[in-house]
Amino acid sequence: VEKGRVEAFSDGVFAIAITLLVLVFLEQHFEEGNLGSELTALWPSYLAYVLTFFTIGITWVNHNAIFRHLAAVDRTLLYLNIALLVPNVFLPFPTQLLAEFIRTDDARDAALVYGCTMTVMALLFNAVWHYAAWGRRLLASDVDEREVSGITRSYAPGPIIYGLATLLAFASPVASAIAYGLIALVYVSTSIWGSENPAR
Amino acid sequence: VEKGRVEAFSDGVFAIAITLLVLVFLEQHFEEGNLGSELTALWPSYLAYVLTFFTIGITWVNHNAIFRHLAAVDRTLLYLNIALLVPNVFLPFPTQLLAEFIRTDDARDAALVYGCTMTVMALLFNAVWHYAAWGRRLLASDVDEREVSGITRSYAPGPIIYGLATLLAFASPVASAIAYGLIALVYVSTSIWGSENPAR
Amino acid sequence: VEKGRVEAFSDGVFAIAITLLVLVFLEQHFEEGNLGSELTALWPSYLAYVLTFFTIGITWVNHNAIFRHLAAVDRTLLYLNIALLVPNVFLPFPTQLLAEFIRTDDARDAALVYGCTMTVMALLFNAVWHYAAWGRRLLASDVDEREVSGITRSYAPGPIIYGLATLLAFASPVASAIAYGLIALVYVSTSIWGSENPAR
Amino acid sequence: VEKGRVEAFSDGVFAIAITLLVLVFLEQHFEEGNLGSELTALWPSYLAYVLTFFTIGITWVNHNAIFRHLAAVDRTLLYLNIALLVPNVFLPFPTQLLAEFIRTDDARDAALVYGCTMTVMALLFNAVWHYAAWGRRLLASDVDEREVSGITRSYAPGPIIYGLATLLAFASPVASAIAYGLIALVYVSTSIWGSENPAR
Numbered sequence: 001v002e003k004g005r006v007e008a009f010s011d012g013v014f015a016i017a018i019t020l021l022v023l024v025f026l027e028q029h030f031e032e033g034n035l036g037s038e039l040t041a042l043w044p045s046y047l048a049y050v051l052t053f054f055t056i057g058i059t060w061v062n063h064n065a066i067f068r069h070l071a072a073v074d075r076t077l078l079y080l081n082i083a084l085l086v087p088n089v090f091l092p093f094p095t096q097l098l099a100e101f102i103r104t105d106d107a108r109d110a111a112l113v114y115g116c117t118m119t120v121m122a123l124l125f126n127a128v129w130h131y132a133a134w135g136r137r138l139l140a141s142d143v144d145e146r147e148v149s150g151i152t153r154s155y156a157p158g159p160i161i162y163g164l165a166t167l168l169a170f171a172s173p174v175a176s177a178i179a180y181g182l183i184a185l186v187y188v189s190t191s192i193w194g195s196e197n198p199a200r
Numbered sequence: 201v202e203k204g205r206v207e208a209f210s211d212g213v214f215a216i217a218i219t220l221l222v223l224v225f226l227e228q229h230f231e232e233g234n235l236g237s238e239l240t241a242l243w244p245s246y247l248a249y250v251l252t253f254f255t256i257g258i259t260w261v262n263h264n265a266i267f268r269h270l271a272a273v274d275r276t277l278l279y280l281n282i283a284l285l286v287p288n289v290f291l292p293f294p295t296q297l298l299a300e301f302i303r304t305d306d307a308r309d310a311a312l313v314y315g316c317t318m319t320v321m322a323l324l325f326n327a328v329w330h331y332a333a334w335g336r337r338l339l340a341s342d343v344d345e346r347e348v349s350g351i352t353r354s355y356a357p358g359p360i361i362y363g364l365a366t367l368l369a370f371a372s373p374v375a376s377a378i379a380y381g382l383i384a385l386v387y388v389s390t391s392i393w394g395s396e397n398p399a400r
Numbered sequence: 401v402e403k404g405r406v407e408a409f410s411d412g413v414f415a416i417a418i419t420l421l422v423l424v425f426l427e428q429h430f431e432e433g434n435l436g437s438e439l440t441a442l443w444p445s446y447l448a449y450v451l452t453f454f455t456i457g458i459t460w461v462n463h464n465a466i467f468r469h470l471a472a473v474d475r476t477l478l479y480l481n482i483a484l485l486v487p488n489v490f491l492p493f494p495t496q497l498l499a500e501f502i503r504t505d506d507a508r509d510a511a512l513v514y515g516c517t518m519t520v521m522a523l524l525f526n527a528v529w530h531y532a533a534w535g536r537r538l539l540a541s542d543v544d545e546r547e548v549s550g551i552t553r554s555y556a557p558g559p560i561i562y563g564l565a566t567l568l569a570f571a572s573p574v575a576s577a578i579a580y581g582l583i584a585l586v587y588v589s590t591s592i593w594g595s596e597n598p599a600r
Numbered sequence: 601v602e603k604g605r606v607e608a609f610s611d612g613v614f615a616i617a618i619t620l621l622v623l624v625f626l627e628q629h630f631e632e633g634n635l636g637s638e639l640t641a642l643w644p645s646y647l648a649y650v651l652t653f654f655t656i657g658i659t660w661v662n663h664n665a666i667f668r669h670l671a672a673v674d675r676t677l678l679y680l681n682i683a684l685l686v687p688n689v690f691l692p693f694p695t696q697l698l699a700e701f702i703r704t705d706d707a708r709d710a711a712l713v714y715g716c717t718m719t720v721m722a723l724l725f726n727a728v729w730h731y732a733a734w735g736r737r738l739l740a741s742d743v744d745e746r747e748v749s750g751i752t753r754s755y756a757p758g759p760i761i762y763g764l765a766t767l768l769a770f771a772s773p774v775a776s777a778i779a780y781g782l783i784a785l786v787y788v789s790t791s792i793w794g795s796e797n798p799a800r
Contacts (some may be wrong), residue, residue: 002664002668005607005611005664005687007205007208008607008608008611009611009614009615009660011205011208011209012212012213012412012415012611012614012616012620013615013619014209014212014614015209015213015216015412016212016216016615016616016618016619017622018213018289019213019216019217019220020619020622020623022217022220022289022290022293022628023220023223023623023626024626025290025293026220026221026223026224026292026293026296027227027627030300030301030306032304032305032306033304033305033306034306035297035301035306035309035310036306036309039309039313047387049286049290050286053282053283053285053286053289054279054282057278057279057282060209061275061278061279064202064205068202075661075791075792076792078657078661078663079654079657079788079791080347081793082653082654082657082661083653085653086649086650086653089618089619089653090622090625091332092346092622092626092627093622093626096626096750097630097635099628100630101632101635103279104632105633106304106630106632106633106634106635106652109636110635113639115711118239119323143701159679177393183773188279191275191279192275192279193797195716207408208408211405211408211409211412212412212413212612212615214409215409215412215413215416215612216412218485219413219416219417219420219489221418222420222489222490222492222493223423225490225493226420226421226423226424226492226493226496227427229500230497230500230506231503232501232504232505232506233504234506235501235506235510236506236550239509239513249486249487249490253482253483253485253489254479254482254484257478257479257482260409261475262407262480262501264402268402276538282561310411318450335496338459364595373504388479389466390475391475391479392475392479407608408608409607411605411608411609411612412612413611414607414612415612415613415615415616416612416616418613418614418685419616419617419620419689422617422620422689422690422692422693423620423623425690425693426620426623426624426692426693426696427627430697430700430706430707432701432705433704433705434706435697435701435709435710435794436706436709439713441708449686449690450686453683453685453686453689454682455635457678457679461611461675461678461679464602464605473648512609514619532695541672568654568751588679591675591679592675592768594680
């Protein structure tokens with residue numbers, strides 16, 4: 001039961017985070033007589049909106065994968081889970097910064113904020129998983145040991161990859177932004193191809 | 201379990217999308233001494249608000265219908281589902297554009313954005329359903345073959361109908377806007393009359 | 401299952417509607433050096449915020465009561481339910497109008513908009529219930545006939561009471577606003593005292 | 601079933617409340633050419649954002665703990681629960697006030713509003729629990745009497761602690777703000793160390 005409420009609460013938070021960027025559009029004011037070109041000029045925001053959907057979608061899928069292996073949750077996991085939601089809900093803000101400033105002199109700062117947020121998120125995913133899997137503390141008894149080490153291996157490179165993409169911003173913010181998009185794309189692709197069985 | 205979380209997450213996203221347009225009202229500033237006529241002048245926004253409720257309501261009912269037939273979800277379906285949520289959450293923005301610009305020279309652009317969003321959504325509904333139903337990949341074993349082809353047939357005309365209503369905007373944006381409203385109305389009516397048994 | 405998703409979706413929409421008015425506070429800009437008195441001057445907004453919580457809370461409790469008696473939902477009920485959510489999500493807007501304009505010459509218009517929204521909501525509650533209970537169409541088989549007519553009787557006066565409180569605005573908007581608050585207060589009190597058994 | 605819907609509704613409300621402060625960032629307008637230092641100057645808002653996450657996270661964990669012990673809910677508990685949500689959803693507003701005004705002459709007023717909100721919340725937690733536990737009115741039959749008095753004891757000091765931290769604002773608003781942060785920190789720590797068994 002308790003575990004179900006943690007999932008329900010997290011689902012609600014993910015659902016809100018994924019929709020936040022559309023507020024940027026709703027609050028835009030457009031001049032009459034020029035709507036078409038004003039809408040076209042917003043293209044980085046459309047990209048940012050789709051990127052948010054898939055990035056938070058990926059973290060939600062990962063969150064799912066972790067919780068499916070848990071038999072129980074304890075207080076430490078509850079608070080680690082809340083900590084994990086902090087960068088997720090924050091993410092629409094750096095994404096919008098990236099969209100707004102990527103073509104300006106402030107591109108580097110925007111790319112750094114985005115990258116740091118994602119690096120922290122990747123670290124927290126490792127923390128949540130290691131806490132749950134340590135000595136099989138919270139794992140369900142029917143979870144295969146190979147599956148456990150598979151998840152452990154798949155989360156390990158996250159902070160390094162995002163850390164490197166963040167550092168890339170010092171050389172080229174645009175390259176860094178492209179890297180963020182590519183990481184999401186690669187993740188979705190391998191996630192689709194790497195999964196064996198549909199989850200029931 | 202997994203399927204339940206996909207539904208819960210999607211329900212949350214639909215619930216937020218359906219409520220977004222009320223923010224347009226909450227952020228309005230009214231001059232004192234003239235409230236009545238200022239409120240009356242907002243009538244296209246009231247229509248847009250109700251249209252959003254029923255259009256997203258319809259897509260939620262459809263989403264429901266698809267998932268009721270699934271025995272399982274896999275990663276590809278997870279990401280197709282996230283893709284399907286992209287235009288749903290976006291929809292309040294073109295709806296508000298339509299309300300704001302239908303009486304101006306920008307009416308055509310607003311009608312085009314709305315129509316394209318709906319056409320993409322109709323395409324994605326077909327994609328999700330075809331992916332799930334292909335060789336009965338993810339369907340529950342007790343789903344009747346006739347029911348499957350019934351759903352397939354009912355989704356097929358969506359992109360064409362919305363595509364034509366979108367093209368209508370080149371001739372008359374107002375006609376296009378009326379078409380969008382009528383499609384929703386016809387859909388709700390046939391959906392009510394066409395359904396045989398209450399879902400338990 | 402289907403019924404569970406209708407409840408989950410409606411719960412999400414109610415949860416968002418009930419929280420919308422806090423955005424009015426978050427978007428307020430305060431001058432430095434005068435925070436205390438600026439915060440105090442917002443007292444009608446605090447009242448409006450609490451009124452929203454309890455009014456939407458009451459409709460949520462009623463929604464609960466209706467759905468607890470249903471064995472199934474059909475398409476018509478789905479769309480009636482969506483129609484019922486329209487004034488619920490809208491309600492924070494007239495509530496805020498009431499708070500903002502009750503001390504101005506526009507008080508009457510604000511009170512009328514609030515009253516009409518509540519009257520429509522009361523009508524829709526009757527519509528949903530009568531549709532479900534007509535010939536016991538969607539009722540669970542173990543629902544007592546006396547309970548059914550009890551609910552029918554309890555919903556019937558709603559539109560009349562709110563209609564009269566709305567008309568009161570032509571004589572005195574303040575009296576009308578007080579009536580809205582009193583109706584909510586009386587409803588909560590009788591609801592607490594009138595219920596026999598805790599729902600499990 | 602009913603109890604499940606109260607939990608689902610409350611989870612939705614908590615999920616929204618916890619994400620509200622990110623809107624403050626999304627609505628910020630930044631000057632070009634100075635993004636880095638403008639983002640740095642927002643540090644009290646970042647702290648406020650994290651404080652909101654953990655404070656509302658704590659109340660959600662407490663809410664969880666109460667409801668896990670209930671066998672049933674009645675109408676009075678429903679409305680007490682709605683009352684409890686009022687300060688929770690409101691909390692992001694005083695938190696943001698604290699972040700914005702802690703370095704100004706208005707710091708005291710901001711600290712007072714935050715403290716009063718938390719004191720009211722602590723009082724309402726006691727009210728909800730005492731109502732449910734009085735004569736074991738709504739408790740599940742397998743709940744241990746020692747557990748009941750353990751929860752009673754753990755909630756009792758809340759209003760006093762927050763009341764004192766609030767009064768501290770008259771001496772030093774900064775000390776008061778630090779106290780609010782410390783209370784949350786101590787709470788999370790003792791909550792993690794004090795819990796025996798993972799909840800299944």
